[in-house]
Amino acid sequence: MLTFITQHIEMFYLIILMIFVGIELIGHVPSVLHTPLMSGANAIHGVVIIGSIIVMGQAEHIASLILGFLAVVLGTLNVVGGFVVTDRMLEMFKKKK
Amino acid sequence: MENQILQIIYLIASVTFIAGLKFLGNPATARKGNLMAAFGMVIAIFGTIFLYTTETGAHLHNLGFIFAALAVGTIVGWIVAKKVQMTAMPEMVSLFNGMGGACAMLISVIEFKHLSEADLSLVEPAHLLIIVLGLIIGSVSFAGSIIAWGKLSGNVKDKSLGMQQVINIGLLLVILVLTGVMIFGNGAYTAELFYAVFALSLLYGILFVLPIGGADMPVVISLLNSFTGVAAACGGFLYDNKVMLVGGILVGSAGTLLTIVMCKAMNRSLLNVLIGNFGGNANAEGGAPSNFEGSIKEVTxxxxxxxxxxxxxxxxxxxxxxxxxxxxxxxxxxxxxxxxxxxxxxxxxxxxxxxxxxxxxxxxxxxxxxxxxxxxxxxxxxxxxxxxxxxxxxxxxxxxxxxxxxxxxxxxxxxxxxxxxxxxxxxxxxxxxxxxxxxxxxxxxxxxxxxxxxxxxxxxxxxxxxxxxxx
Known part of the structure; x- marks a missing residue:
């Protein structure tokens, strides 16, 4: 376990820092923006698609290929749907007379 | 060389995520922030497809399938997101969140299959732990989001099994114990334990959201949103992929805080939302027997x-x-x-x-x-x-x-x-x-x-x- 942590120490630093960055970013946001913000954050965690692409690109067997295909489709849905929905919400904020 | 370019791309994408989230917090810049993060996502995706190399220096293959999957997801996601009514936005966010959770879950399943084709006993416990964590969190997020979506769209009714909290906590304990046995045990039945944890996590996701009242769904969706972020970060750890880690943890932490802020707006604690059964059992469907003085006055x-x-x-x-x-x-x-x-x-x-x-x-x-x-x-x-x-x-x-x-x-x-x-x-x-x-x-x-x-x-x-x- 210890060797694992020291081997990946950079990643642990990154995790700690990102936790604080995340908290700082959301700290003082007006409640009107909570929904778009949640939706935008929802799109950003679609970054999980990178993992599914890596898995899919190395898949050898038909089962892995099918599951990988499904994973990439789902990840894309998360990314595309997330960003488009957020944009639609925000578009409405802008439309003023 | 290619790998170095990819690392730079990941760095840029990470910056767009952080700056994008920052911009999203201000009405004047919010839209720009969203587009910025989307841009980062696109370069990260295409960078991975074309530049990613394995330890042996091999490129990714199955590119045809990858592009087909991207095309299917993009077309469906775009159409659904464009067509959905503004009133149905909350459940839409929940649905997309569930897709991300399912994606993380499938990555863990495939990765485990891959490892078990070689020799599971050679796998480092910590490595296996991350795979299982991604599986558990991804599955809970997926199942929970689908239930939340069903509730908001009116397809799933509030239900409580009675003793629901005891069942939920018990289930969670079982999942954790099985995980512990799988990782630190003698290596027997690893595959069986893995799939048992998989099934139980899905069940937990359902039971976790089912008793929570509809009025609290936004809080739950926000919470599940941060779960998916953590599940994505597990993937980042697995592949030593910094952009996944940054994006995942960022959402995990921001999402958790957002959840707490939302709870505060309702003057309730998160714990209270999760076990409070707010509105779950109440007589939401019934008529209105009046317990108050005075009478209803109708106006034309x-x-x-x-x-x-x-x-x-x-x-x-x-x-x-x-x-x-x-x-x-x-x-x-x-x-x-x-x-x-x-x-x-x-x-x-x-x-x-x-x-x-x-x-x-x-x-x-x-x-x-x-x-x-x-x-x-x-x-x-x-x-x-x-x-x-x-x-x-x-x-x-x-x-x-x-x-x-x-x-x-x-x-x-x-x-x-x-x-x-x-x-x-x-x-x-x-x-x-x-x-x-x-x-x-x-x-x-x-x-x-x-x-x-x-x-x-x-x-x-x-x-x-x-x-x-x-x-």
Missing amino acids: ASDAAILMKYAKKVIIVPGYGLAVAQAQHIVHDLELLLEAEGIDVKYAIHPVAGRMPGHMNVLLAESNVSYDKLIEMEEVNPEFATTDVVLVVGANDVVNPAAKTDPTSPIYGMPILDVENAVNVIVNKRSMKAGYAGIENELFYKPKTSMLFGDAKKALTQLVSEIKALG
């Missing part, structure tokens, strides 16, 4: 029109009923009409009006209501005392005085809009049914309150034509 559209036309100041309180009836345009017409008469018109926005914080703002902005007419609760509350007419459109719990006066009420302590301070209160509702929290509203029985029954869109249309008829 023409009387309401007279009341409003001769007012000096009108405040409109929108709620979910407005969203359901798609009455955001007609309410704007009403506003313009009254303003043409020289009446001061404002909207009072409760932080949790609708099914999500900001839901009403989004909806009213759609019908061109000017941003500065939407007044937040703290600011608008002192104004009710000088208001002639308050028009409550499809809101209920956010104007329920029980939150202040009745310590036994489930919403006791939640800040509300003090509409009862106004001279007249007109409440538009479809019927006397209780609100989402399933509790009675004393406001409707007060002498200064009159009820304008009917679908919000129809009732307001009638109101507008009556005001016009008055000339």
Whole structure:
């Protein structure tokens, strides 16, 4: 376990820092923006698609290929749907007379 | 070389995520922030496809399939996201969140299959732990989001098995123990344990969300959102991929804080939301046996029109009923009409009006209501005392005085809009049914309150034509 942590120490630093960055970013946001913000954050965690692409690109067997295909489709849905929905919400904020 | 370029791309993408999220927190820059993060995502995806190399230096293959999957996801995601009604936004976010969770879950399953084809006993425990964590969190997020989506769209009803909390905690313990045995045990039955944990995590996701009342769904969605972020970060750890780690943890942490902020807006703790069964068991479907003094006074559209036309100041309180009836345009017409008469018109926005914080703002902005007419609760509350007419459109719990006066009420302590301070209160509702929290509203029985029954869109249309008829 210890060797694992020291081997990946950079990643642990990154995790700690990102936790604080995340908290700082959301700290003082007006409640009107909570929904778009949640939706935008929802799109950003679609970054999980990178993992599914890596898995899919190395898949050898038909089962892995099918599951990988499904994973990439789902990840894309998360990314595309997330960003488009957020944009639609925000578009409405802008439309003023 | 290629790998170095990819690392740079990942770095840029990480920066766009952080800056994008920052920009999303300000109304003026929010849209730019979203596009920025989307740009980062696109370069990260294409960078991975073309530049990613394995330890042996091999490129990714199956590119045809990858592009096919991307195309399917993009087309479907785009169409669904473009077509969905503004009122259905919350459940849409939940659905997309579930897709991300499912993606993380599948990655873990494939990765495990891959490892078990070699020799599982050679796998480092920590490596296996991350795979299993991604599996558990991803599955819970997926199953939970689907249930949340079902609840918001009305396909899944609130249900409690009784002893629900005991069952849930027990289930969680079983999952953790099985995981511990799988990772630190002697290596027997690893595959069986893995799939057992998989199945139980899905079950846990369902049971975790099922008893939580619909009014609390936004909080749950926000929480599941941060879960998916953590699941994505597990993937980042697995592949030593920094952009996944940054994006995942960022959402995990920001999402958790957002969840807490939302809870605060309702003056409830997260724990309370998760085990409180708020509105879950209450009699949300039943009629309204009156426990209050006084009686309901109904008002016709023409009387309401007279009341409003001769007012000096009108405040409109929108709620979910407005969203359901798609009455955001007609309410704007009403506003313009009254303003043409020289009446001061404002909207009072409760932080949790609708099914999500900001839901009403989004909806009213759609019908061109000017941003500065939407007044937040703290600011608008002192104004009710000088208001002639308050028009409550499809809101209920956010104007329920029980939150202040009745310590036994489930919403006791939640800040509300003090509409009862106004001279007249007109409440538009479809019927006397209780609100989402399933509790009675004393406001409707007060002498200064009159009820304008009917679908919000129809009732307001009638109101507008009556005001016009008055000339």
